[in-house]
Amino acid sequence: MTLAKKPYKKPLAKKMYPYFFIMPFALLVLVFFILPAIATIIMSFTDLNASMKINFVGFDNFKRIFTDYSMPQILWNTVLFAVITLVFSLFFGLFISIATQYFLKGKLTAVIYRVLWLIPSIIPAVVYVTFWKYLFDPTEGGLINKVLLLFQPDSDPISWFTKIAMAIVIIATIVSTTSGGMILLSAAISSIPEDLYKAAKVDGASEKSVITKIILPSLKWPLMYITISDLIGFVSSYFFILLLTNGGPMRDTTTLSLYAYQQAFNLKYYGYGAALSLLVVLISLILTLWLLRLFDFDEMIKPSRIED
Amino acid sequence: MISLVNIVKDYDGKQMGSRAVDGLNLEIAKGEFVALLGPSGCGKTTTLMMLAGLLKPTSGEIYFKDKLVNHVEPKDRNIGMVFQSYALYPHLTVRDNIAFPLRERKMAKKEAYERALATSKILQIDHLLDRKPSQLSGGQQQRVAMARALSKDPEILLLDEPMSNLDSRLKLDVRDEIRKIQRKLGVTTIIVTHDQEEALAISDRVAILNGGKIQQYAPPNELFNHPANLFVGSFLGNPPMNLIDGVVEKRADEQWVKTKLFELQIPQPCRLEEQHIGKAVKLGIRPHDLFIAEQPSEAAIRLQIDLIEHLGNGQLIKLTDRDGQADMMIRLLTDNEKQLKEREMISIGIKPNKFHLFDMTDEGRNLLQFQ
């Protein structure tokens, strides 16, 4: 059989057409993501500071990271903050979603609990932190100090933000981030077919085995996803800490990313700040790439079914 | 009107090198109703999509009225198309759905609505014009889809499994109606279907596709009576054709087909070429071309009834040889009058000249040419 001479080739205009659609986005990404990424790397090799003079100093900034006497504490703070917050918000997210989607499924109370737990994440951060500031206010005006004063009228108000600053930061973060995981987990639980529970009941399964044999296995993927994406968030963002304690007292609640921010914007050590950021970038990048491995890209990218 | 010349379509991507259509040639006359029939994955839908211009052939040429249209955009091909899912625009009313192709041609709104009304009257859906597609039944949606395809007075109408989402009774009505409207408007129509009954009933000619190639392109009767090859023979017909292994033998001046159970003489006018003598063949006999012999005769084949299925308008009898040596299962279709019992031995015969011989090549060419 004779086949025709030339296979079909897309004209150039049609090849370029899709790029027109992604152009604005691509430009933004180039200028405000890729460029900053490159600039961060370059800056981390300079001693750029308030004087705005750029001198290349090689690996000095990175050497300084290893000799910075605050570093051990800051790294420890970062790990402590990220791990404890993660563990507790996972636990609460899991508990609430199982309670509302399994034990109280379809009940009004389930809806109320879920909405209540959503509130801290909806309330703007700046308003949210005022409650925690009030709760642990170091003067007698603070709620906890007021209550303590009721029991022990002679005692002095306790300066909570000096004593347990890290705990306050962690609690405030947990209460606000739990709902994110809760929503994903609830969605996963509600997609378990009702028949499975019925079958388990018929087989005489206990509540415990329903949870461990039916519910938990179906949460494997969302749990993985929440774990990694929360970790990325806890390691890299510092908004609550900035608003609640600004890293203090001393450096008790300063995490790595906040430290980078402070070095750059408070002390104007831009070069050193960039080097510290780069460390956060590296950790985030590793976590992000791990997260990406969870996705099936071939499944997600489908070719067009119209040929231009 | 339409010519497809050596059309090849490769899908790239994951299944690299998978060829959906492989050197397809097809001529369709003006006003003709043609069906593309075949099992799923045979390339029939791909062919239709290439006619619509939504897919581009890897190689080969498509002509509409002698004009090469390979690179003509779908919108410039003047075609109407009905999809399996009907693909009505959910945000538009029935009226706006039907007027959509007209409005896209920059026709004034008033005129477009008048045309939409006229088309909807042909399809008897003029009372539904203000509804949204979600408020319509499946049959009504199908009519709206037809109306939308026809409103712009297309030169070619493409139907992609248009009836597969309808229930079986409605299917018959719609089938007749599509045929009637097509005759009335004289629009060249190509339907893609996997339903052979539908294809044979509705079209002037049927192209049977398998593996991206046309197996046979002929009017329905011809396909049924003179299948070009083993695929067409076994694909068409329900219950399917009996296929029996045999060998061609030459005895004096006569040619015979010998199977494990019986022998059959090949009639003089359609003698095989010498090269087939001694070669294995497939003997194909349709279930309704077998009959139950009243008196056991020399030529009759003695078989045992294995299973009787009542089909309503007849009974399908599955027969085996008693000792199972030939390992043969034969289906026979007979009327309801016969009183038969399972395990009973009967004699069957073959209606004269009602059999086919296929060679054992991959193609399975039909060797007989009965007139």
Next chain:
Amino acid sequence: MSTSIAKKLLVHTYMLLFTMPIIGMIIWYFLSATLNGTTGQFTLENFNFVKEPIEYAGVVLPAIWPIVLNTLVYSILIVVIEVGIAVPTAYAFSRLDFTGKLAAMKFLFLMRSFPGITLIIATFFILVQMNLVNTYLGVILVAITGSLPGRVYIMKGFFDEVPWDLEWAAMVDGCSRFRALMKVLVPYVLPGIGAISVFSFLGAYGEWFLFKLFIFDDNMLTLAGYLSRLVTKENVILNYGLITAIGLFYTIPLVIFYIFTQKIFLKINMGGAKQV
């Protein structure tokens, strides 16, 4: 059946216990804003800021209504720009073929989970170089670059769900691909556009960090930026009544907005769970 009641009781006990701080928090906001700090009497004097510029920690704060106007202008600008960029980008990723699509999609995904905030120092200098510090344009450009990957991802999901039949039909009915997008696809993904609009609006309404960093003129602040300046001004807050009153003024419209859009909101959040 008594075991079942006991079980429910146990679940409720734990849930109430866990939820207590949140309930307490909500009650406190209202009490703190509406009670006089010393006498405990009901009062609306904390809401005086809606009438006149007030003094806090020895400084006269800018009047509230221009700030509200800034907030609306900024939020609506963000919504319009994000939708305007996310829709065509998502369309291209979902429906068009182009060289580098897979790589670009992987990059988009990387960006979606990657915290852009870690690059903020360098971003600051780029804005300085472009003379965009202390301008809305600068804040907007940085803000949308951070949020667009998420919006594009959600929007792509909506485009993926448009049946191909529908676009085929439009093409046969006389549309170019672009016209099919405008006449058939966009109406179909309208719920998705609504969803990302809500998300964009909420994000813009809550933005305070970029204002803290890039905006030095108090008169250009939005409500969130304004509040963040009050909250971080001193380590100890002097007047909770005033701050919670402004907080409520800021939050209540948001809660009302949320109640009306929560179905969409939940749908967006599910987006992450879809890809299993």
